[in-house]
Amino acid sequence: MDSKTIALLGQPNSGKTTLFNALTGSRQHVGNWPGKTVEQKEGYFTSNDIKFSVVDLPGSYSLSANSEEEIITREYIASGKADLVCILVDASQLERSLYMVADYVGMKTPAILLLNMMDIAADRGKTIDYDALQNKLGVPVLPFVAAERKKYDSLFETLATEKTYISHIDEKALQKIYCDVVGDSYIHALNTLPDNGIGKYSAAWLAAKIVENDLPALEIASEHITAAQKAELQAIAADSKQGNLLTAESKFEWIGNLLQGCVQSNRDSGQTMTKFDRCATSKRWGKPIAIGIVLLGLVSALVIAAPFMMLFSNIPALFTPIIEPALTSIGAPNMLISLICDGILTAIYFALSMTSFVLGISLVFGFIEEIGYMARISYVFDSTMSKLGLQGKAMMPFLVSFGCNIGGVSGTRVIDSWGQRVLTMALAWVVPCAASWGVVGLISTTFFGSGAVLVVIALFLTAFLHMMITAKVFGRKLVDEETRTGLIMELPPYHKPKYKNLFRFVADRVGDVLFRALKMILLVFIVFWALSYSADGDISHSIIYRIGMFIEPVTMWFGLRWQTFMAFVASGIGKEASLGVLSSVLEFNMDGGVWNFISGQASVDSAALSGTIVGAISKAEALAFLFAFWFNIPCIMTLAATAQESHSIKWTVRILAYYIGVALLMAAIAYRVGLLIF
Secondary structure, three states: OOOEEEEEOOOOOHHHHHHHHHHOOOOEEEEEOOOOOOOEEEEEEEEEEEEEEEEOOOOOOOOOOOOOHHHHHHHHHHHOOEEEEEEEEEEEHHHHOOHHHHHHHOOOOOOOOEEEEEHHHHOEEEEOOOHHHHHHEEEEOOEEOOOOHHHOOOHHHHHHOHHHHOOOOHHHHHHHHHHHHHHHHHEEEEEEOOOOEEEEEHHHHHHHOOOOOOOHHHHEEEEEEEHHHEEEEEHEEEEEEHHHHHHHHHHHHHHHHHHHHOOOEEEOOOOOOOOOHHHHOOOOOHHHHHHHHHHHHHHHHHHHHHHHHHHHHHHHHHHHHHHHHHHOOOOOHHHHHHHHHHHHHHHHHHHHHHHHHHHHHHHHHHHHHHHHHHHHHHHHHHHHHHHHOHHHHHHHHHHHHHHHHHHHHHHHHHOOOOHHHHHHHHOOOOOOHHHHHHHHHHHHHHHHHHHHHHHHHHHHHHHHHHHHHHHHHHHHOOOOOOHHHOOOOOEEEEEEOOOOHHHHHHEEEEHHHHHHHHHHHHHHHHHHHHHHOOOOHHHHHHHHHHHHHHHHHHHHHHHHOOHHHHHHHOOOOOOHHHHHHHHOOOOOOOOHHHHHHHHOOOOOHHHHHHHHHHHHHHHHHHHHHHHHHOOOOOOOHHHHHHHHHHOOOOHHHHHHHHHHHHHHHHHHHHHHHHHHHH
């Protein structure tokens, strides 16, 4: 069987990811480019007895050296690893989306052009003569709708044609425009370079980049010319103060000439914004509308997830009465029975519950993205997020985290840059989820009464300071200063969602999350089960009790007795588990032992518990516990989601260690402040 490698190239929102998922389905691998903090997606499919390997190149607006994504993209194209580059453009906005094609002109890797979103272009009254475009460009041009998998026949036919793999975009027209618009500096650079270019870069492409003062391109050229020629090119690059503007003007002129006679519009293209869109992108109403839609989406996701979560919560109750007698009848030891019934079944329940929420989040917010609104959220919050070194796309994960941090971490997939995605995850961890409020509300009102409001305000203010510091701590490694620019993007048009495409995306996403979550959650739960296990269910006979008593002289430095410290540890498994552990270790009446509280299978009498803890914990210690609890990791399910979404165990561990360290530091400070006040 023959094999080919094709690379997908396109600007963000061009439909590139939709095409990649449709072609490869579950036959894909996601990691990072070697030695880079940029996500790499590879997959494969078979058509016409040819196995195609597909590389989804990072989304970018050009092939300049303005970001790591752009450098990776053009280096891969120039490496010769791809037999063909499929360039996707938005057919409804050709004047702007063809800029990537203009920047590709001069690359010697064969290419085809996919005019994606032809259905939206037709709805807008646009008619495109793609045969005329094909004649002008010199490469195959296909009308395309990436979301409609059944209409891929023309693409498969083109990919199976040998002539496709020798087609290159004609560069003569653009080169002439460069000579006219940019002038002598471009001509001088062109004449200094080898006539046949260097590798996959033509002389015309390199000359344009040198005029733009593109240092990596200058370095490529310098390796194949004399020292004198290198000095000439360096002088050209240094003197071309307006190089970027002039080459951009040249590219847009080339696009205008290319589209002349090829595109007809039957409607007034200037009336593109509806009243809603003007409000949705305005300074006054944009943010409130976005917050409202995200909160509504979050509630909808919870409504979708709730039935599944309720169903899966019955797993321990349904299977324990079956498994426990069966194991007992064959003489299995009690420890093994407890491991399976208490540890493994509970871990499976947690993993399935997490996946249920991911299902709801993926379905709702995938729908919002499908119709084109997600880009508006990014746009209106861009200035706010820039203060943290992020783009506007980071706002949605933060808002979703108020419902559940798992959804917030999963929502970072809308962010293009891997570094900004991991930084957003690190910041989203501090957002209090819905489960946190039950604990914070009970402890704060029990100890501080009407002063609980002041405690919550102090927690929020500290959280904002925490986010600013965390952004600086991790941002130095994850996001370079020179790449911290504002969001540059085209707002995609609103359109009807493609439900088959959406459901396929959700199914792939849920399956991937479930598989990864099960591995991590099983490991953590088994370890914690081993620590908390006792044959008679008495917490004082468990390893965790002995550890707690041993380390209390140390934990008290943070204002945490061993009981509150163990509740702090349990809050890292699930926020609601901390109340159950407090109930257990403070000798409060419990049902089923400490593990039922940790696993969330038992309820707590809040009123009775309040009376118990007031007599055992001082106000200063309660304040320390609240700060430790608030700034601890959200839960192990969020930890699993972070490892899954970041594709980096190293960064997940770094964030984990950072949060635990900060939580204990905050507790120590709060404890000493509490001693002064109370």
